[in-house]
Amino acid sequence: LVPKDWGLRKYGFINGKGELTIPGIYARIHDFSEGAAAVMSAGVWGFIGQDGQWLNAQRYADAKDFSDGLAAAKEKELWGFVDRSGIFIIRPQFEDVKSFTEGLAPAKINTRWGYIDRTGRWVLEPKWSVANNFSSGLAIADGNYIDRTGKVAIIGGRFGEINDFSEGFASV
Numbered sequence: 001l002v003p004k005d006w007g008l009r010k011y012g013f014i015n016g017k018g019e020l021t022i023p024g025i026y027a028r029i030h031d032f033s034e035g036a037a038a039v040m041s042a043g044v045w046g047f048i049g050q051d052g053q054w055l056n057a058q059r060y061a062d063a064k065d066f067s068d069g070l071a072a073a074k075e076k077e078l079w080g081f082v083d084r085s086g087i088f089i090i091r092p093q094f095e096d097v098k099s100f101t102e103g104l105a106p107a108k109i110n111t112r113w114g115y116i117d118r119t120g121r122w123v124l125e126p127k128w129s130v131a132n133n134f135s136s137g138l139a140i141a142d143g144n145y146i147d148r149t150g151k152v153a154i155i156g157g158r159f160g161e162i163n164d165f166s167e168g169f170a171s172v
Helices: none
Strands: 011-014 020-026 036-041 044-049 062-067 070-075 078-082 088-094 105-109 112-116 122-128 139-141 144-146 152-154
Touching (some): 105 122
Antiparallel strands (some): 070 078, 112 122
16 A cells, blocks of 8 residues: 555655754655765755765756766666766666676666676677676676676576575575
């Protein structure tokens, strides 16, 4: 069930003592990551610092968390990556993206996922229908674990379910 006040709620942030340190003025928010949080107000997204001050202008159709110094931001219908000042380091050109991890980010174009580097150059050309982030040097792509060259390192089909690696292990 959807609460009656859904859409009327406002979000803010508390500290470890339960004190409201950033007022509940935002329609939507993400958690802090790398000292910044993506927040939505008046229908557009931007980023605030831990002091609640804007890091850049609110101007994005959507935004994701910072990771490896960059955050995904959507302009019109396309995703790119911005730095903390809000400047697009990788211009909006992708249907969807995930965060950078281990220097690569999954990016989707023409319904296929591949991996880009921090300059926006394809390191692994888009050929997968599903692609997750790299962790411990491996990523899930189309049900298998691939390495950074795109080669299948572990066949995922031999397990009923596979999950991303974390600290050198993956639950299956």
